[in-house]
Amino acid sequence: MKKVLVLIGAAVLVMALATPSMAQFKSWGHIEFQTIYAVNRDNNFNVPTDTDLASRHIAERFRFYLQYGDPKTVRAVLGFEGDGTDWGTSTARSGGRNDMAIAGTDQVALEIKQAYLEFVIPQTPLSATIGMQWFTYGDIFFQGRDLPGVKLTAAFAPHQVELFWWREEDESRTTYNVNDVYGLEYDFKQKLFDFNAYFAYQNDLTPTTYDDHPWYAGIAAGFRPGNFDFDGRFSYVGGKQENKVAGGSDVDYKSWAAKLAARYKIGPGMFVGVEGVYSTGNDADDTGSIKMFKLANSSEMNSSFGNWRSVFYYRGSGVLGYYHEKQLNWMGTWYGNVNFEYSPTAWARMVLNYLYIGDTSKGTDGLAGINSPTGSRTDQDKDFVGHEINLITSLSIYKGFVYNIGLGYFIPGDVYDSPSKSADNGYAVHSKLIYSF
Numbered sequence: 505m506k507k508v509l510v511l512i513g514a515a516v517l518v519m520a521l522a523t524p525s526m527a528q529f530k531s532w533g534h535i536e537f538q539t540i541y542a543v544n545r546d547n548n549f550n551v552p553t554d555t556d557l558a559s560r561h562i563a564e565r566f567r568f569y570l571q572y573g574d575p576k577t578v579r580a581v582l583g584f585e586g587d588g589t590d591w592g593t594s595t596a597r598s599g600g601r602n603d604m605a606i607a608g609t610d611q612v613a614l615e616i617k618q619a620y621l622e623f624v625i626p627q628t629p630l631s632a633t634i635g636m637q638w639f640t641y642g643d644i645f646f647q648g649r650d651l652p653g654v655k656l657t658a659a660f661a662p663h664q665v666e667l668f669w670w671r672e673e674d675e676s677r678t679t680y681n682v683n684d685v686y687g688l689e690y691d692f693k694q695k696l697f698d699f700n701a702y703f704a705y706q707n708d709l710t711p712t713t714y715d716d717h718p719w720y721a722g723i724a725a726g727f728r729p730g731n732f733d734f735d736g737r738f739s740y741v742g743g744k745q746e747n748k749v750a751g752g753s754d755v756d757y758k759s760w761a762a763k764l765a766a767r768y769k770i771g772p773g774m775f776v777g778v779e780g781v782y783s784t785g786n787d788a789d790d791t792g793s794i795k796m797f798k799l800a801n802s803s804e805m806n807s808s809f810g811n812w813r814s815v816f817y818y819r820g821s822g823v824l825g826y827y828h829e830k831q832l833n834w835m836g837t838w839y840g841n842v843n844f845e846y847s848p849t850a851w852a853r854m855v856l857n858y859l860y861i862g863d864t865s866k867g868t869d870g871l872a873g874i875n876s877p878t879g880s881r882t883d884q885d886k887d888f889v890g891h892e893i894n895l896i897t898s899l900s901i902y903k904g905f906v907y908n909i910g911l912g913y914f915i916p917g918d919v920y921d922s923p924s925k926s927a928d929n930g931y932a933v934h935s936k937l938i939y940s941f
Contacts, residue, residue, distance in 0.1 A: 533568030536938040538825030542816065544930035545830055546879055563825060564588040564605050567617065576624065581637075583618030589827060617650055631657050639670055641689050641702045642722045644781075644809050645739035645761050647800035664691040672801060673710050683708040685800070687720075700724045704800075706743070718743040718757045718798060731769040738762045741798045759784045759797040761835070773847035778840075779813075785836030785876045788867025796865070796876070797835040806832050812855055813841060815894040815912025816932045823896060824910045824934040836865045836876025837889060851900040861889035863919050880919040888917030904940040909933070 542559045565587045573579030588605025596603040596611060604613035620635030633655040640648040653670030666689045673683035687704030701723045708716035722739035738760070745755040761783035768776050783797035799805060807826055810818030819829035831837070839861045847853045866885055867874035874885045894912035901907060912932045920927035 528573055530571040531568060532941065533566065534938055534940040535566040536564070536825070536936055538563040538565075538937075539935045540825060540828040540932075541934065542828055542830075542930065542932040544928050545816075545932075559828070561589070561827070562591040562605075563827070564591065569618070575622070578621070578623035580621050581618060583616070585615045585617040586613050587615075588613075629658050629660050631659070633657070639668060641668075641687065641704070642720070642739055642805075643724065643737060644763070644805050645722055645737060645797075645799070646702065646704070646720055646805070647803050648805040648808070649800070649803055662692055662694050664693075665689070666691075668704075672708070675710055681709050683710050683716075683801075696728055698726045706801075711745075713749045713752065714745040714747050714755075716745050720800065733767040733769075735765040735767075736763065739797075745794075753792065755791075756793050757798060758793050759795050759835075761797045775845040777843045777845070779843070780838070780840050782838040783835045783864065785863065785865030786867070786873050788865070788871040788873045799835065806834065809834050812896060813843075813857055814859065814892060815896065815910035815934060816914040816930060817859070817861060817890070817892050817912075820910075823898075823908050823936065825936050828932060828934050830914065830930070831877050833876075833878070836863065838862045838864055853898040855896045857892070857894050857896070859892040859894075861892065861917070863887050863889050875919045877919055881921060881923075883923060886917070886919040886921075889919050890917040891915040905938075906940075907935070907937050909935040 540559065540561050540563065544557060545559045546557055565585070567583065567585045569581060569583045571579055571581050586604045587602040589602045591605045593603055593606045596606060601613060601615060604611050616636070618636050618638065620633055620637040622631060622633040624631045636650060636652050637655070638649070639651050639653065639655075651670040651672065653668065656667045658665045668687050668689070669684065671682065671684050675681040683706070685704055685706045687702060689702040690700070692699040702721070704720045706716060706718050706720075719742050720739065721742075722737065724735075724737040726736075727734045739762075740760045741757045743757045745757075747754050761781070763779070763781045765779040766777060770776060784795050786796040787793065807819050807821040810820035810829065811822045812820065814820055814829075815824065817830045818834055819826060819832055839859045842858050844856045845854065863876050863880070863886065865874060865876040869884050870882065872882055874882060877889055880886070880889075892912060892914050894910060896908065896910045899907045910932070912934075914930045914932075916927035916929065
């Protein structure tokens with residue numbers, strides 16, 4: 505009996521000692537599977553015969569995060585990711601990165617996504633986050649990317665002010681040849697109204713022929729009276745590329761983008777909405793200005809631009825995955841969207857979209873860049889990109905376990921016509937199965 509009591513006592517002691525440590529540890533993440541099938545994605549513009557070119561593949565991705573510590577004082581977070589952009593690739597194409605789904609599967613494919621320390625400065629409303637972390641500002645119009653850098657956040661609800669700095673490149677330890685971004689964001693959030701503003705300046709000294717100094721500024725607001733939900737956003741990019749070669753000249757950034765959206769709740773689970781997004785495009789005749797709207801360098805907001813909006817034309821990686829879109833770099837286009845949403849049950853959501861897409865670039869016929877979309881014609885300046893009609897359905901099977909499927913049909917406009925034939929219609933069927941844990 506004494507042995508039993510000793511063993512029970514030892515187990516209780518071990519549990520008591522382990523409990524504080526276990527309470528400080530947390531993990532979360534997700535795993536997803538995508539199927540991509542798009543017919544006539546190039547609108548038969550780039551193939552010599554009238555063949556319906558199909559793009560199809562299966563992709564897989566996972567992410568998981570480990571946290572140790574207390575967010576109210578100090579914590580460390582490590583994030584990891586693995587990608588298999590194509591099931592069944594025969595050889596690794598990028599040193600194992602994005603190729604975990606190769607046959608055999610034993611690949612050097614685990615990526616370190618994040619590694620940062622976050623702590624509250626004692627006796628202040630300030631917190632600091634240092635390391636490889638997610639920077640997101642300006643929603644679809646500026647930055648969303650993992651980068652090494654620092655945030656200093658002052659939170660006094662409903663206000664929040666954040667100073668940020670990230671480093672994109674440092675070519676040498678002995679010379680100040682860096683690419684840095686410095687910025688400030690203000691956030692105000694309440695149930696009925698919210699407001700956001702940001703400003704950022706880039707100091708890129710790495711190009712050999714110029715110093716790159718764009719600046720980014722934006723404001724956004726939301727208003728939710730009764731059954732209505734209004735949302736607006738405006739962003740501007742100024743600054744210049746400062747020439748550092750004898751005889752050269754500076755190039756000015758002059759671009760902007762705007763979004764207006766309204767949503768009305770008709771009844772339980774039923775909404776109707778309208779949305780318009782406009783971004784400036786280049787003027788091919790004006791070589792002294794960059795008028796194509798510019799996101800932050802390598803911003804991943806391209807990838808989420810089409811979330812719940814598009815199946816065929818724009819990418820919506822949060823809903824249907826990636827590498828299926830007709831147009832990733834959406835800058836230089838505009839669209840009008842009318843949508844209807846219906847949730848017949850708590851576990852089903854359906855969104856029906858219609859998009860009219862236009863082009864905002866211009867220039868003399870024959871110049872490169874007179875039309876914005878990838879694969880568009882260059883012999884004539886055209887304005888009509890196309891129509892897209894799609895239905896996106898989301899099914900919540902269990903808690904955290906969701907299946908999304910999107911059906912889209914695209915009718916191309918005259919920016920895709922060749923001198924000898926009109927572009928052909930395309931369609932797509934994409935899906936994503938995701939489990940968040």
